[in-house]
Amino acid sequence: MLVPDRSEAAAAPHRRIPLGSTDVHLERRPDGSLLLHSREALQPYPRLLTQHLRDAAGQHPQRVFLAERGPAPEGAWRELRYGEAWARVQRIAQSLLARGLSAERPVAILSGSGIEHALLALACLHVGIPHCAVTPAYSLLSDDHAKLRHVLGLLRPGLVFADDAAAFETALERAVPADVELVYTRSPAARRAGTPFGALEAAEASTAVQAASDAVAPDSVARVLFTSGSTGLPKGVINTQRMLACNQQMMVQAIPAIAAQPLVILSWLPWHHTSGGNQMLGLTLRCAGSFYIDDGKPAPGEVEKTVRNLREIAPTVYFSVPRGFAMLIPYLRADAALRERFFSRLSLLYYSGSALGRSLVQSLDALAVQACGERIPMMSGYGATESAPAAVAANWVGGESGLAGLPIPGCELKLAPLGNGKYEARLRGPNVTPGYWAQPELSAALFDEEGFARMGDALSFVDPNDLSQGLAFDGRVAEDFKLSTGTWVGVGTLRARLIQESDGLFLDAVIAGESQDAVGAFVVVDRTAATLACGLPPETPLPTLVANPKLVARAQAVLDALAQRGTGSSTFIARAMLLSEPPDAAAGELTDKGSINQRAFLTNRAPLLAQLYATPADAAVLVASTTA
Incomplete structure (x- = not known):
């Protein structure tokens, strides 16, 4: 069967999926600013994100929670199930408490996505020890390690984790004080003592773990995510326990299709970034889903790994960026089995970043119609590290490319006029950061007089006379x-x-x-x-x-x-x-x-x-x- 042409694909129906409300209240103010919020109330959410892990372990102990590729050449999936994950998280939490780690002595994670990374991060979350996933590029691609020294200088960690200590040895020597404990999973450093990861799981969890978890407040620091530093040195965005827990509920209310069937995610998005580390992992826990860590990415020589993974794992939702979708298209076009598996149970495609070209969307539509006889809804949204990240979403079918959308339940959007029909986005809600780690002057400058966080991004109405068409992302104001x-x-x-x-x-x-x-x-x-x-x-x-x-x-x-x-x-x-x-x-x-x-x-x-x-x-x- 030939791939349908664009006109044939455009006539095909979209896959029917449950969608959230788009009913938004708009208030116009005398100063020209606008306030928008969803009329749908945010539903209850847990005090801690790890409560979802505990519940899933009780209800689905044998369900796959996380999976990652094993070592080459076989590269079989190494799976972690919910029951095992919950038990291991509690044992690791016991070891972290025994080391006296705290908000004054947080945990820094230098390596990329992986099962041990997730277990350590969840153990920190469970007992209220802040952690920070630092982009591996600061350790592995830097000549002077200046940004790594800056980040760790602000954090002052009491424990540092690097999965492959030998690979990170130069960075450790230059940026991590000798008295900070190093934990690793393989390849110990030649010139620095370290603790094997397994040692963190040696002791059984005591009542101290539950007591510490019970004492964690919703507004305590859960994790710190550093901005990219494209306009200066990176800033550490505080993410509270409340931010992480509520944002998953916001997203599921905005797009109920995410939770309408057992969630399966295959994602390459990095965990030191808010979309990968907060949204992908958070939604997996919220929906008791399965997360397969994609060891590929949208780059030459790497996208082939993603294709291999998609031949084996059929996601129910697929999150990527325009470059990621564009690089998949030739493989989907050339391989019927890959195409049919990829589209077999997809509820939606979701992207962030720059706009998708019309041709790219039309190509995806045509390939989906060939594979399953219907188009897959393509959706987008807007958010930031400071908003955990979801704040605005285009949660309707058939919208144009490049949409930010409309505010999701629980988050208020203030539009401050910039001129020429553009507005600066400002956000307020339980998903919005209280500020930056160890940088009070930057925290104070983040908020306006009403407590809205200035995002530095421009939004504009698709049609100023029709709110239902939503808002479009209009670039960084600083650009x-x-x-x-x-x-x-x-x-x-x-x-x-x-x-x-x-x-x-x-x-x-x-x-x-x-x-x-x-x-x-x-x-x-x-x-x-x-x-x-x-x-x-x-x-x-x-x-x-x-x-x-x-x-x-x-x-x-x-x-x-x-x-x-x-x-x-x-x-x-x-x-x-x-x-x-x-x-x-x-x-x-x-x-x-x-x-x-x-x-x-x-x-x-x-x-x-x-x-x-x-x-x-x-x-x-x-x-x-x-x-x-």
Whole structure:
């Protein structure tokens, strides 16, 4: 059977799933600000997230809670079941209490996602010991370990965990004081004593564990999540027990389909990030579901691991970013068995980050229709590390790409006017942080006079006259800049327009032009869509691909179309370059979620920026026709 064309797929029904309320109250204020909240009340949620673990262990002791790949070459799934997990968490908690760990001596986790990582984090949560998962990049990809030293200097941990101590040895020597206990699971460090992870489980849990758990207050610190540090040194966002527990209930009320069948998640999203560490793990516990840790990610040489996992695990919901979906499409298109398994029991696809191109959504629709005869609802939302993360969701079927949505139950959204129809998002509710760890001056600056946290993100109404169409994400306020004319450029708006106009050809872009006469862009092409458009094999080298006359002509047409609709120099892209060297994660140009760090990219690529604005225009630079 051939993949249906777009018109056939568009006519197919969406899979029917239960959805939450979109009934939102809007208050317009004299100062121009707007207040929005869901009319649906937030339902009860537990005092601690680990109460879900205890309940699941009692009701489904043999159900898989977590699974990860074992060592190569076999790489069989190593499974942890709920009954075993609950018993191990309590024993580890006993050992943590015996070591005198506390809010003054928290736990730092340096390594990535894994079963031991989860057990240690849950034991900390259960007895009220704050923990922090630190991005492994600060340890393994840094030359000077400055950010790791900054993070650990703020935390002052009493225990540090690294799954492979030998791999982290240099980082440990430079950033972890010698008197801080090191716990590891394999490969002990050569020059530093450590405790095998199994030693944390040696003692049975005493009544002290339950007593400590009973004493944990909902507003005590559960974990600290550090921001990416793209605009300075990372800030440690406090996540309370209440934030973690309530946010899962908020999400399930907004999208009941998540809990409508036994939840199965396969996710690569990193656990030191709020989406992976809070939402994916939290929803798994809230729904007594099964979480399979994806050892792949949306990058060349890594996405193949994700494909292998999807051949074995059929998720009920699938969370990713635009880059992740784009990299899966050629595999889904080429492999009927993979395609049928992937779509077999999916309730919904959910993404965050930049907007999805129309072509990408249409391709997913066509593949789903071929596999199961119906489209899978594609949803999106908006949140932040400071909101645990879910705050706003587009929880309806058939919305356009790039939506933030509407406030979910329990969270208030304040829109502070920025001009040009854009608003700064500000949040208040039980899911919102009380501030930053050990940085009171930053905590004070976070909140406005009414206690709303300033998110620094811009939102705008899809249709100012129709609230039901929701809000769209409009970029980071700090990313916006002025041209030499003094005109402000809305970076988020232009990036979304460029991606949408390319109809799947462009995956992402960096918007440039601060203090220049016109806006420029560095474009990341979608290799799958571009090779298909040019009739080239998938393995075509990127420099060859971006120089292909067919692709150059298509890109030129996109720029010209935007320019023809532009109403001023800040509303279209005058110059663009198709990147032959994509953003580099090791150089900080990509975040752990796969989105572009615009500031880092422009700083690192100063010669490329000069080439973009050279006069006369360089041969590699596309110039919109209205400015030629």
